[in-house]
Amino acid sequence: MNNINQTEIDSELSEVKKLSAHFRDFCNHNSLNEQLSGLLELALVEAVNNIIIHAYEGLPGNTIKAQYQKTDSNIIITLTDFGKKFTGKDKNKDTEKGDLESLPEGNWGIGLIESIVDDIQRSRNADSNTLIITKSIN
Numbered sequence: 001m002n003n004i005n006q007t008e009i010d011s012e013l014s015e016v017k018k019l020s021a022h023f024r025d026f027c028n029h030n031s032l033n034e035q036l037s038g039l040l041e042l043a044l045v046e047a048v049n050n051i052i053i054h055a056y057e058g059l060p061g062n063t064i065k066a067q068y069q070k071t072d073s074n075i076i077i078t079l080t081d082f083g084k085k086f087t088g089k090d091k092n093k094d095t096e097k098g099d100l101e102s103l104p105e106g107n108w109g110i111g112l113i114e115s116i117v118d119d120i121q122r123s124r125n126a127d128s129n130t131l132i133i134t135k136s137i138n
Contacts, residue, residue: 003069004068005022006065007065008066009063010062010063013052019045020041020045023066023068026068027040036075042112043113047079047109048066051129052064057083063082064080066079074118077133079132083129086131117134118134
């Protein structure tokens with residue numbers, strides 16, 4: 001069984017709340033448990049915030065497309081934006097374990113998302129970025 005739901009928002013942080021509510025409705029409609037729904041919502045919100053802040057440099061008036069899909073074994077969230085290319089830089093990579101003083105202030109979102117989901121795929125087409133995050137529901 002495949003259940004697909006789509007929406008889009010403007011690139012404003014205030015719009016993320018609408019996207020979050022839309023995703024919760026999708027989770028409720030598909031009878032996902034609260035813990036899984038909450039974790040996936042956290043990953044979704046973090047990914048969208050990163051798009052707004054980094055791909056669109058905080059500028060409103062740009063589109064973010066979201067698609068949620070439930071298969072027999074996975075939840076698949078696909079986000080598409082038309083902003084700057086994702087560079088993939090990991091500022092935290094060289095931080096010494098346990099060295100709290102040298103931790104950077106930002107760039108924790110990618111690690112958070114990776115800790116929640118099972119797979120992340122990023123691609124760049126001519127004018128768009130696509131992020132696909134997958135989480136097993138079995």
